[in-house]
Amino acid sequence: MAEKNELNEDIIIRLQKITEVIQSIAGGNFTATAEVTSNANVIDALAAGVNMLAEELEDGTVGLEYINNRIDEIIEVVQKCARGDYESCEISEKNDSFDALCMGINMMIDDIKNSFQKLQETQDATLNILEDLDRRGRELNDLNKQLHQEIHERKRAEKALLKRTHELDERVREISCLYKIANLFETPNIAINELIQEIVNLIPTGWQYPEITEARIIFEGKDYKTKNFKQTKWMQSIKMIVNNKKIGLIEVCYLKKKPKEFEGPFLKEERNLIDDIAKRLSEVVSRKRAEVELKNTLKEVERSNKELEQFAYIASHDLQEPLRMVSSYLQLLERRYKDKLDSEANEFIEFAVDGAKRMKILIDDLLSYSRVTTHGKIFETTDTENVLNQALSNLGLMIEDSGAEVTHESLPLLRADDVQLGQLFQNLVGNAIKFHGEELPKIHVSVDKTKNEWVFSVRDNGIGIDPKFSDQAFMIFQRLQAKEKYPGTGIGLAVCKRIVERHHGKIWFESKPGRGTTFYFTIPMMDKEGG
Amino acid sequence: MENMKNKINKPFGILLVEDNPGDIRLTQEAFKESKFLHDLFVAKDGEEALDFLYQKGKFEKAPLPDLILLDLNLPKKNGREVLQEIKNDPNMKRIPVVILTTSEAEEDILKSYELHANCYITKPVDMEQFINVVKYIENFWFTIVKLT
Numbered sequence: 310m311a312e313k314n315e316l317n318e319d320i321i322i323r324l325q326k327i328t329e330v331i332q333s334i335a336g337g338n339f340t341a342t343a344e345v346t347s348n349a350n351v352i353d354a355l356a357a358g359v360n361m362l363a364e365e366l367e368d369g370t371v372g373l374e375y376i377n378n379r380i381d382e383i384i385e386v387v388q389k390c391a392r393g394d395y396e397s398c399e400i401s402e403k404n405d406s407f408d409a410l411c412m413g414i415n416m417m418i419d420d421i422k423n424s425f426q427k428l429q430e431t432q433d434a435t436l437n438i439l440e441d442l443d444r445r446g447r448e449l450n451d452l453n454k455q456l457h458q459e460i461h462e463r464k465r466a467e468k469a470l471l472k473r474t475h476e477l478d479e480r481v482r483e484i485s486c487l488y489k490i491a492n493l494f495e496t497p498n499i500a501i502n503e504l505i506q507e508i509v510n511l512i513p514t515g516w517q518y519p520e521i522t523e524a525r526i527i528f529e530g531k532d533y534k535t536k537n538f539k540q541t542k543w544m545q546s547i548k549m550i551v552n553n554k555k556i557g558l559i560e561v562c563y564l565k566k567k568p569k570e571f572e573g574p575f576l577k578e579e580r581n582l583i584d585d586i587a588k589r590l591s592e593v594v595s596r597k598r599a600e601v602e603l604k605n606t607l608k609e610v611e612r613s614n615k616e617l618e619q620f621a622y623i624a625s626h627d628l629q630e631p632l633r634m635v636s637s638y639l640q641l642l643e644r645r646y647k648d649k650l651d652s653e654a655n656e657f658i659e660f661a662v663d664g665a666k667r668m669k670i671l672i673d674d675l676l677s678y679s680r681v682t683t684h685g686k687i688f689e690t691t692d693t694e695n696v697l698n699q700a701l702s703n704l705g706l707m708i709e710d711s712g713a714e715v716t717h718e719s720l721p722l723l724r725a726d727d728v729q730l731g732q733l734f735q736n737l738v739g740n741a742i743k744f745h746g747e748e749l750p751k752i753h754v755s756v757d758k759t760k761n762e763w764v765f766s767v768r769d770n771g772i773g774i775d776p777k778f779s780d781q782a783f784m785i786f787q788r789l790q791a792k793e794k795y796p797g798t799g800i801g802l803a804v805c806k807r808i809v810e811r812h813h814g815k816i817w818f819e820s821k822p823g824r825g826t827t828f829y830f831t832i833p834m835m836d837k838e839g840g
Numbered sequence: 841m842e843n844m845k846n847k848i849n850k851p852f853g854i855l856l857v858e859d860n861p862g863d864i865r866l867t868q869e870a871f872k873e874s875k876f877l878h879d880l881f882v883a884k885d886g887e888e889a890l891d892f893l894y895q896k897g898k899f900e901k902a903p904l905p906d907l908i909l910l911d912l913n914l915p916k917k918n919g920r921e922v923l924q925e926i927k928n929d930p931n932m933k934r935i936p937v938v939i940l941t942t943s944e945a946e947e948d949i950l951k952s953y954e955l956h957a958n959c960y961i962t963k964p965v966d967m968e969q970f971i972n973v974v975k976y977i978e979n980f981w982f983t984i985v986k987l988t
Binding site: 630638644 | 860863866873942963967968970
């Protein structure tokens with residue numbers, strides 16, 4: 310900058326010098342000259358032009374008028390330039406001594422013009438920068454506004470979140486209260502009284518302010534309540550209802566006004582909660598009651614079953630003794646006094662003895678029927694083929710007498726009470742022989758395996774059973790044939806049915822009267838027999 | 841031979857342990873009809889039966905029986921206890937014991953107790969069967985005699 314100023318000062322000094330030369334020329338002194346440096350710049354050109362003019366005037370090459378005109382012309386251009394009018398601001402060269410001056414002035418004007426242009430450009434650039442700055446300022450402002458908005462939003466969201474968290478806490482409390490109550494419901498063998506008291510104790514934990522919440526359940530005229538329960542004006546209550554009948558009442562009270570209150574004394578959720586508890590408790594209580602009733606009924610059934618067993622024992626033992634006395638002494642009477650009695654008396658005795666005998670058989674049969682369930686053995690792996698063979702050997706005499714042919718397939722191992730299974734085969738095969746037709750009895754025992762059970766069958770060629778008796782045939786003391794032709798009490802199939810049922814199976818028959826009968830029974834397979 | 845004759849001439853001693861007078865009488869009547877020489881003694885409860893066997897009190901001179909007919913339902917000491925004592929006594933455990941039961945069902949239950957009775961007989965429902973029981977005992981007696 311200093312250098313530039315120096316330069317400017319130098320230029321001003323030189324211009325002053327040139328001005329002095331021009332003034333001396335104007336004064337008629339044409340001897341003065343301006344210094345021309347080796348820099349060959351505008352000033353040098355100006356100086357050279359002035360020097361040339363002075364020389365020409367000295368020599369008298371040009372007249373004064375011409376000079377004056379030229380100077381006027383030059384001055385006009387310079388003035389124009391000074392006004393800032395740079396357009397067509399050029400002095401024409403006329404091939405005279407002014408040309409150098411003109412050239413210098415033109416160059417200067419060019420310089421000024423350039424500088425001005427540059428200035429203009431700088432000004433434009435500055436304007437652009439300012440505009441830019443302004444724009445960015447506005448943008449910044451917008452951003453700032455946006456930021457404020459965001460901060461506001463965020464604060465609002467935070468508040469909402471806090472509220473939600475609080476509400477969630479409430480829900481968690483309600484849910485964990487319900488969960489604990491549900492757990493109580495599942496407690497095995499819990500007595501109803503105990504259950505209700507525990508629930509009353511749990512209720513405050515589900516409410517917003519457990520420390521001031523108290524509860525009471527009234528059930529079957531009994532009060533179950535929390536320690537400090539008393540009725541207040543901040544109370545909600547609900548009836549426990551089963552099958553449209555009120556069975557109890559639940560009350561929840563705040564001991565004092567709630568610290569904060571948005572809606573009523575109780576939240577909507579708390580009203581739902583007490584509803585839920587009442588509903589569930591009603592269900593559970595009625596279920597428990599049903600369970601107790603069922604248990605009592607079962608006990609009653611058990612008791613009556615035991616009584617029946619007792620009865621069977623009495624029938625077998627205590628009833629048989631007097632029966633034996635009657636028949637034995639009647640016979641003794643007969644043996645000792647036959648000759649002294651008439652034939653009618655003997656006939657009467659015979660009827661009496663026969664009655665006593667039949668009664669004994671009935672009693673024995675009844676006993677063996679009841680013993681299927683009362684004296685069964687634990688199921689063990691049993692070879693049914695062995696069991697059948699044992700049964701056939703028990704029937705040996707009967708088979709021999711009847712000329713029966715009994716065949717069988719190979720039979721499986723399964724889990725059963727072998728004694729009862731043997732009795733089952735013996736009864737079925739025995740029946741097949743007993744109720745034979747005109748041909749010699751042919752009996753075949755076979756087995757089929759289904760997905761989960763064994764299906765045994767005992768097929769005969771006997772007299773057959775009318776299918777309309779399919780249920781009756783298995784009833785105790787139900788006889789389907791004339792007693793005279795086929796003796797027996799009608800216990801056999803009833804015992805078979807009881808045995809099969811004890812093995813969780815089924816028994817039935819298919820028959821065409823006169824063509825034979827096939828009895829079927831199933832024994833479910835145990836898991837491990839499956840393969 | 842002399843020895844055997846002696847044994848045959850000696851009456852066969854039977855102890856009936858039974859509390860029911862009807863059954864006692866029936867048994868006595870049935871034995872009356874048999875021809876073989878026997879002595880039928882009666883004990884009316886378990887304690888009396890053991891007194892008889894141990895020759896205590898009024899049974900001081902009672903002989904040790906050759907056979908015991910034992911009912912199970914007895915007052916004071918029941919038949920099972922009596923049987924257990926007999927079978928635990930080295931002098932008496934050789935005496936055959938026939939258990940009298942009321943039904944075949946009861947017989948099954950008794951067998952499951954594993955009492956070491958020699959034989960179970962269901963009390964007969966008529967006199968003829970009773971006579972058969974006596975005959976059975978008669979045969980039994982002859983077998984014993986042959987064996988000794």
